[in-house]
Amino acid sequence: MNHSFEGMVFGRFLQGIGTGCCAxxxxxxxxxxFSGAQLPIALSYIAMAASxxxxxxxxxxxxxxxxxGWNMVFVSLFSYVAxxxxxxTMLFKETIAExxxxxxxxxxxxxxxxxLRSSYFIxxxxxxxxxxxxxxxxxxxxxxxxxxxxGMNSDEYALWVLIPALGMIGGTTICNRVRPIIGTRKxxxxxxxxxxxxxxxxxxxxxxxxxxxxxxxxxxxxxxIALPCAQAMVMMPYKKQAGAAAALxxxxxxxxxxxxxxxxxxxxxxxxxxxxx
Numbered sequence: 001m002n003h004s005f006e007g008m009v010f011g012r013f014l015q016g017i018g019t020g021c022c023a024x025x026x027x028x029x030x031x032x033x034f035s036g037a038q039l040p041i042a043l044s045y046i047a048m049a050a051s052x053x054x055x056x057x058x059x060x061x062x063x064x065x066x067x068x069g070w071n072m073v074f075v076s077l078f079s080y081v082a083x084x085x086x087x088x089t090m091l092f093k094e095t096i097a098e099x100x101x102x103x104x105x106x107x108x109x110x111x112x113x114x115x116l117r118s119s120y121f122i123x124x125x126x127x128x129x130x131x132x133x134x135x136x137x138x139x140x141x142x143x144x145x146x147x148x149x150x151g152m153n154s155d156e157y158a159l160w161v162l163i164p165a166l167g168m169i170g171g172t173t174i175c176n177r178v179r180p181i182i183g184t185r186k187x188x189x190x191x192x193x194x195x196x197x198x199x200x201x202x203x204x205x206x207x208x209x210x211x212x213x214x215x216x217x218x219x220x221x222x223x224x225i226a227l228p229c230a231q232a233m234v235m236m237p238y239k240k241q242a243g244a245a246a247a248l249x250x251x252x253x254x255x256x257x258x259x260x261x262x263x264x265x266x267x268x269x270x271x272x273x274x275x276x277x
Contacts, residue, residue: 011074016025018081020250023050027246031235032095037273043232044179050231052224054139059119062158111244124234125249127188131259132253134195138164138216140261150209160209167217171224184229194222 026046034042064073103111114120123198146160179187198219205211231249237247 004190015077016254020254022248023250024246026050027235027250028242029095031239031242031246035239038237039232041176041232044172044176044228045236046231048176048228050227052165052168052172054135056145056168057115057159058139059158059165062154062161066153066155066158107243111241112248115238115241115245115248118225120237121234121245121248124230125252127226128230128234128249129253129256130260131223131230133257134219135223135225135227137261137264138219141264142212142216145212146209150207152209160213163210163213164216164220165176167220168224172225172228173223173224174221175225175228179229184233187225187229191226194225195219198222 027043030046031039059075061073064076118252142161143154143157146157147154152160175187201218202212202215205215215252235242235245250264
């Protein structure tokens with residue numbers, strides 16, 4: 001099935017199921033274990049790891065693909081998952097104090113409905129969804145611009161993408177250091193200014209790798225500040241609904257980012273390099 005497009009899509013579907021489960025469990029188990037002032041700090045570290053991964057992954061993927069072939073990318077993922085399974089089996093401790101029966105489909109829908117009607121949940125979840133959408137759009141489109149329009153190979157692109165990866169690391173670090181001092185609201189208000197500056201820069205900068213990567217780094221810096229703040233705050237009030245809140249927040253993040261990225265590409269974002277040339 002590795003030479004079939006349908007087989008590749010099915011494999012990615014299975015991969016998505018596993019990824020979705022892990023994302024929900026990570027947030028829900030953190031919410032079970034921490035409370036008070038420790039909760040936003042713990043959740044922000046989870047969000048940092050989740051936010052950095054989509055930016056750092058192209059660096060490793062590009063290197064592996066160039067030197068060993070694309071099949072080895074999935075072999076590497078399998079090895080990583082196997083190692084993670086061993087570590088979790090040996091070290092993870094159950095965080096649910098009292099186990100309850102699996103909720104019915106009707107109950108799950110009701111919980112989702114309550115969350116979607118909550119202005120608190122929607123306000124912070126939507127910030128996370130939109131910021132993740134910007135990041136995924138850039139990560140999806142940028143390889144085509146850098147490789148098809150500028151002429152890089154995957155190994156060269158893997159090195160250049162280290163620049164925006166530094167932006168994510170810098171943003172998440174700033175968030176964790178500064179947010180306890182100035183508060184979440186002021187931190188979140190900084191991010192639109194960074195995104196606007198990034199948009200202006202990308203529109204006017206020369207079509208050269210360094211300038212493009214610097215513009216993306218500025219945008220990713222804003223994402224790195226906003227995502228840990230939003231993802232930490234969205235889980236705080238929902239100790240009894242931790243699983244539902246984590247699932248809806250994470251699932252909405254994937255769905256919204258997919259729709260936004262597809263919409264922007266349809267509007268012509270994938271032709272940006274052609275237009276600039």
